[in-house]
Amino acid sequence: MSKVLVIAEHNGAALNPSTAKCVACAKQVEGAEIDVVVFAASASAVAAEAAQISGVGRVLTVEREENDPAIAALLAPQIAALASSYSHVFGPSTAFGKDVMPRVAALLGVNQISDIMSVEGPQRFKRPIYAGNAIVTVEAPADSVVVATVRTASYPAADGGNSATIENTNIDAELPTHTRFIEVQTGQSDRPDLQAAAKVVSGGRALGSEEKFALIYKLADKLGAAIGSSRAAVDAGYVPPETQVGQTGQIIAPDLYIAIGISGAIQHITGIKDAGTIVAINKDEEAPIFEVSDIGLVGDLFSIVPELTDALD
Amino acid sequence: MEKILVGLKRVVDYNVRVQVKSDGSGVETDGVKMSINPFDEIALEEALRIKERGEASEVIVLSIGTADSQQQLRTGLAMGADRAILVQTDESADPLTAARIFKAIIERENVDLVILGKQAIDDDNSQTGQMLAAVWGRPQATFASAVSFDGNTARVTREVDIGLETIEIDLPAVITVDLRLNEPRYVKLPDIMKAKKKPLDQIPFADLGVEAAPRTKEIKFEPPESRQRGIMVEDVAGLVTALKDKGLV
Known part of the structure; x- marks a missing residue:
């Protein structure tokens, strides 16, 4: 039993x-x-x-x-x-x-x-x-x-x-005092939580800067989606670490995952393979992300993403 | 503090795409490039920086495994560790046994701080640091992205799911490191030569008096189910249509 x-x-x-x-x-x-x-x-x-x-x-x-x-x-x-x-x-x-x-x-x-x-x-x-x-x-x-x-x-x-x-229940356990909580800093975001979100829009190194990541935020807000990212984007300082999806970041399973400017390293794929639908937008038609995508679109993200955001009105 | 102990695990290199053996008995490791677990390199880099700031006097690297792990320990010595210890075992240690081995070495060496990678990229277990803290009865600060010291306490910022958490811990303690803590240095050729003269002690597992933990049996290995490649659309209009067809927008 x-x-x-x-x-x-x-x-x-x-x-x-x-x-x-x-x-x-x-x-x-x-x-x-x-x-x-x-x-x-x-x-x-x-x-x-x-x-x-x-x-x-x-x-x-x-x-x-x-x-x-x-x-x-x-x-x-x-x-x-x-x-x-x-x-x-x-x-x-x-x-x-x-x-x-x-x-x-x-x-x-x-x-x-x-x-x-x-x-x-x-x-x-x-x-x-x-x-x-x-x-x-x-x-x-x-x-x-x-x-x-x-x-x-x-x-x-x-x-x-x-x-x-x-x-x-009461538990009679002696608790140590050697570890003390100081503070927690959160992203202060009104967006959905990455783990719990039904939709996630994720950006990679191809965004090129923290400022350009605004494109990802706009699309995510239109969809009511959480923000994700690749390790490369976090390492480059475009987005905070808690957005990282993959082997060493968060493993997620949203209904919809949109990967933008993410080539699709195996370490990233492992974080999304249980997603319902994976959409990939990438300028390189050979990018490995397309091998696991349900819907792929080859092209320049800087024109596609704003157009997509507008089209979802 | 005096001594920092850093764990270096020999693992299949980060860039190798691992294949499952056709009989399901394991993964193919013959002729595959082996390296230090990348998180362990970050752990060692942090220990070296602490020493270079004058906050510690010695950095010891420890590996558990066959004689092959000497290679990774030599790389650690070339990065700047002062000496190395190899605990010799025929098979890789499970996390709890590894934790018990670390504790035995801590007691021999009187270590003040242990820094480990937050996980090894082979088994992806992410257990050893937490287990060591438990069997040692000391604090743990896992997934560290910033570490500083003030006398006998450490302040550690941790990467958690909602952002960054800061805790304060009393030493001695265990810290496990995340990717963003630092960028490990490259090893230079003269350092490799110098490393050959640094001490590398080998201790047979049996000599440590450590009880091996009950082992989790590995029954069968298989490749993951792969996702099918879907459709390609020509433009944004095609993408919107495809999303609408699936009821996603």
């Missing part, structure tokens, strides 16, 4: 969509009972959201001042303390989950399964390696807890409409 504990990701006020994706993955573990745990200073709003996710049996809340904002070194011992009643502990393959989950696994004396793409059995999973150039089926050792991150781009969010019970 499998029991899966899903670690909720949230910002103190709202649940991140990655949590419902982890639940979708947990539902693939045959016959699993699924609990979600919310670590927060005040958990009620986030817990109420988590309780709506279909497939969730219980939502546990652990309320401590030290849990706001989340710090991996403080969360890990609390998660590890809860883990003894579970066969699996899942978190998302986001910056949050990638930070905390390996720390949990090490405290429990196991390796982590990183980036689950599919569940093949209670201990058996598929995951990508080599920037997605290979998929490996792995088997965690029997009789030990499975600690894993879920590749969120591989799973649509589990539906809502549930009303799971919410239980407050």
